[in-house]
Amino acid sequence: MGIVIAIDGPAAAGKGTLSRQIAEAYHFHHLDTGLTYRATAKALIDAGLPLDDETVAAKMAAEVDLSGLDRDVLSAHAIGEAASRIAVMPSVRRALVDAQRAFSRKEPGTVLDGRDIGTVVCPDAPVKLYVTASPEIRARRRHEEIVAKGDNADYEAIFAEVKTRDDRDMSRSDSPLKPAPDAHLLDTSEMSIEAAFQAAKAITDAALKNS
Numbered sequence: 515m516g517i518v519i520a521i522d523g524p525a526a527a528g529k530g531t532l533s534r535q536i537a538e539a540y541h542f543h544h545l546d547t548g549l550t551y552r553a554t555a556k557a558l559i560d561a562g563l564p565l566d567d568e569t570v571a572a573k574m575a576a577e578v579d580l581s582g583l584d585r586d587v588l589s590a591h592a593i594g595e596a597a598s599r600i601a602v603m604p605s606v607r608r609a610l611v612d613a614q615r616a617f618s619r620k621e622p623g624t625v626l627d628g629r630d631i632g633t634v635v636c637p638d639a640p641v642k643l644y645v646t647a648s649p650e651i652r653a654r655r656r657h658e659e660i661v662a663k664g665d666n667a668d669y670e671a672i673f674a675e676v677k678t679r680d681d682r683d684m685s686r687s688d689s690p691l692k693p694a695p696d697a698h699l700l701d702t703s704e705m706s707i708e709a710a711f712q713a714a715k716a717i718t719d720a721a722l723k724n725s
């Protein structure tokens with residue numbers, strides 16, 4: 515049974531980059547669990563199936579192959595939206611959480627990032643981080659990311675989407691997004707990527723020493 519580092523937080527808080535850096539620093543396996551919800555949503559869309567049929571969605575979720583998750587293919591905004599819609603379905607969550615827990619047992623350890631890792635998927639993880647930033651800053655980072663790629667983006671529209679996604683993720687009855695009681699809060703609003711990594715590494719080192 516490997517060591518688990520659980521990293522949760524809202525969309526665009528910087529937890530993806532941070533999780534990859536932390537996994538690299540400890541030579542642990544990394545799973546972005548958002549990609550499992552995205553892969554399920556994309557499989558439904560590609561098959562022309564509805565996004566509101568829980569039985570069908572759960573069947574797709576059970577078939578998701580964790581080794582074949584392609585961030586580039588799954589990063590489209592529309593897929594994120596669809597993912598957050600099917601993520602409210604308990605049987606979809608059960609199928610994906612089973613696969614995520616199996617992944618979390620890898621040796622020597624794993625970093626899992628998502629919305630419910632510290633609360634539901636791996637509640638016994640010795641290290642739990644809740645990474646956040648203000649909605650304005652998250653929307654600004656997303657906006658800059660899109661513009662940097664040479665695409666057009668409207669800040670106000672992105673801000674509205676960030677808020678909608680937060681509301682949906684935080685208000686669903688099954689596994690809502692919230693910090694675990696024993697999570698370390700990391701607000702990256704005023705931090706560079708490097709500063710956030712250093713802060714997360716310090717918290718992780720201290721937690722591993724005490725575990």
Ligand code: C5P
Pocket residue numbers: 525547548549551552594597598599601627628629630631679683
């Ligand atoms: O993190 P990402 O934006 O890729 O996640 C897409 C959607 O998947 C989230 O908005 C959320 O609804 C859902 N999700 C979840 N639980 C996780 C990871 C993602 O419900 N552990």
